Amino acid sequence: MMHQENSASNAAASGFDSGPTHIASPTHTRARDLGVAFDGTTGPYNAITDVPGVRVGYSTIISDAAQMHGAQAACTGVTAILPRGDDVESPCAAGTFALNGNGEMTGRTWIEESGSLTTPVAITNTHSVGIVHSAIDQWLFKRCPRKAAAWMLPVVAETWDGYLNAINSQHVTPQHVLDALDSAASGPIAEGNVGGGTGMCCYGFKGGSGTASRTVTLLDKTYTVGVFLQCNFGKRYELNVHGVLLGRDSKAPNPMQETRWFEEESVVPNPPEGSGSVIAVVATDAPLLPVQCKALARRMPMGLARTGTTGGHFSGDIFLAFSTGNPGSLRSSMAAEEEGRALDSMEFVAWGLMDALYEAVAQCVEESVVNTLVAARDIVGRDGHASYALPHDEVRRAFGR
Template sequence: MSTHPSPRVRARSLGVVVGTLPTGPLNAITDVEGVLVGHTTLDDGADLHTGVTAIVPRQLATARRGLPAAVHTGNGYGKLVGSTQIDELGVLESPIVLTATLSAFRAADALVTYLLERHPDGLSVNPVVGETNDGFLSDIRRRPITERHVLDALEGASGGLPAEGCVGAGTGTTALGYKAGIGTSSRRQVVDGAPVTVGALVQANFGGVLTVQGVPMPVEELVPGSVREEPPGNSCMIVVATDAPLDARQLGRLARRAIFAMGRVGASYSHGSGDYAIAFTTAPPRLPTLPDDLLNPVFTAVMDSVEEALLNSLFTATATTGVHGRTSHAVPYDRLPGSGTNRDR
């Protein structure tokens, strides 16, 4: 019998389907045309479990120097570089880079290098870097992220299905009592006679009790020998992309729904959690914005895609032992709602 663990899979492969809307072909943020994702992973098998994830709207490499965007802060215990300018102007002019808390500032400097090389005529740029604290499993004080790591994630970004789980900025993260990481999902809907795609990508690292389709899954009950530990600095970064023609105010409404979706999977929204959502649109500027009274299907698409992205971030992650011998366990598939051992929970 093989001693290798079974491969980790996404929510839908386990029969966990969120909502009724169809997904895009990849069920990922990259289903939104022009949105690319790249990762750089640092994992030495011992004390370092960290990395970089870059969300790169290809439209910013063309004549468009900015995309309509908004940020919503669920709880501001974090270091989201560049957020106040998005709030002020309603414009995203940079790829979005995610990494570990104490590496956010080195990542921002590297992103400035990337932007200046591509805009030689500019005097200023607004790098956008989000973070969560992966110090439970990774030696965060070493600040191992270099400019090269960030540039590799940016330059290697592609439009395929992004890797999920213990990869990139999710390599050392934990959420809801279990090992978590990067997750993504998408939804498609027809709004005002036109197809609309919404995609979400999450860096999950927040507290609470994992809840799957209304069923609580506390780690201390479902994983023998485990003890619930709430690492300090738990947070969540959510990026929502869409091709719907929306303005910055409306994108703020989408970003708020993204934070609301964390509650569906059991988020505690604790004191030390930096919970942020960034929403942007790639729609051509010539299109008229959707009326507010037509946004309900888009709100549904956001909530469902974020919920499924969060579940994917957990279900695809593998158990990890990190700094100081701490261990974060993988979600046990046999205890999911509908499985034989958890059917009556």
Template sequence: MTGRSRDLGIVVGHLPTGRHNAITDVAGVRVGHHTVRAGDGPLVVGEGPVRTGVTVVEPRPQVWRSPVFAGFHRLNGNGEMTGLHWIRENGQLTTAIGLTNTHSVGVVRDAIVARLHRERGDDELYFHLPVVAETYDGLLSDINGQHVTAAHVDAAFDALSAGPVPEGSVGSGTGMICHEFKGGIGTSSRVVGDHTVGVLVQANHGRRGRLRVNGVPIGERIPTDDVASPFDAVVRSARGSGSIIVLIATDAPLLPHQCERLAQRGALAIGRTGGSGENGSGDLLLAFSTGNDGLPRVGLVEPGPDEIPLRMAGNTVINGLFDAVIDATEEAILNAVVAAETSVGRDGITAHALDHDRLRAAYAG
């Protein structure tokens, strides 16, 4: 099943979208996926079945040459996103962002370091602290087999594109579940005056009964008695466990504290769609701004200059950016579910797609 929420007549908010209605509508941002899918039947650790992958989001080409300001927000912390201490301290994002499953964070991080080393070379002393975030795909995939490799990360880099972004069960979203339907990758964008805000989510969170679309109680109208939950197959499973990663990009010239404010507003969209930051969920949000050029590369030897002229958006435009983040995040979550296809994973556990006709009927009431 493919498609997007707007194909079904469901529109979130009133702001216009960018050309692709995707995070790549922010100039310079590129996204690449690599999907790892193999095997069927009973789980054999190390052999499969495998339903996982890697997604890479690049803020701008060779971002280590010209970092971007960034800020972070934690709704609930049962998850991992590497590199955050330096972002909090320095306010800058200096690498591409990797997304994957919980037990593959290390290999993705190391592969990004190796990739950046090949780009950068040995001409100076430097370090990389990549941002890599995860959600848990072990309900469908052999997560303990650690099937993601450095070659898969390179394949995601090689697939980087500034065009439309594939959604649903692709890349790092391959094995993800959202509100007890099949979930995965979703994206959306909004235009506010001269500025664009784009969002990409890895949606692997939420309980069925809480799912809302534009405030309509879709989860109550399509309960697990009608469309089974993959959690039904797991004894003592905690519904709502999983996590969501939200990446927010904008070309508005924001400083780090303003990026953090945008990241906070993304959490409101998680709540609007029914997420409650459950104890078993890692709900992590990172916002970055490409609106300032010329920030010097970060290394063991700082190249200068001693003073750097910057641009900062005034508070006259910030409310519009908040609205854009909330609406784009809500639509990105919905797109992740609408685009996803039914997936049968390890031990025959099935994550059902949200049927488009049933969604239309439930939305209409």
């Protein structure tokens, strides 16, 4: 039986529910609402969109449970992150880091080579990366044809939703990608069963999309750090919510681990518990060098570890960090000659002050994971596969609310 408080309220009445979704609903519950007192000072929305200019959009694709069999089983979607909003011409300083490489994030080699992020970022399911990549090319071509005439290397990342979603049925279409990009907005954003996170599971509970932010004051200047996660990782017994081991004693069913579904379908033993992936994106308006962005990306595992995970061979844990500071810098080699200058320049946070940003990243990642679990709702996916959310009453009891 589904937990009443965590019912799958965003499932369609019939057919498919697919389209853009970005505003948090009035009933959107977050970890702090249940008494979890995280460290640090949040931005106004406690979201990656607190970083000025950053926008997030979703396309969520869910078919009615009664029809979720074979090729009709859709429980997936697309998340789009626009680093500078409408400005798709100006690069951002950026860096990446992979804790474990059993996954994909396209465009990483160019980011590592140039130190710059030059396209929107999208997150989806494992088998839809190509479709999403191509659709971003189309979207950029319409908005900046001169840039598209050179080359485009979109950043598209993935996690696997094949337990709930018929992943080989290619439910994600170019139009879903365009909808996510066009609907991207600032302000509060939905979490849980939305966008690319729609069909994901985390720590043996329903997972999905989550976000958080922190403000950081460096001497006389205040900056924002925001994080967005697509959570599809972790073993049930590992889950640690701000110091409380909630996973071990949870009463929520865990059919993904308790049944032999994978073995029955593929004649291959079930993958180890906790198999999955996590994609994490950190944004900040603090002016940073590309190597400093990479240093932020390397701190994301610190926040994940606070929630209990030790990582695993079957997990793709890939992270991207970018800075919206220094607008106008890091133009491509083609644009440099056009602007009539041979040298570029950037300002950056003094290395001796970076620790505050590192701390903010770890805090944001930790809270984003728990926000994902709290916002997620029970759902029935393909062929009756069910995933159950972390019960809110268990969190309230643990934190005295």
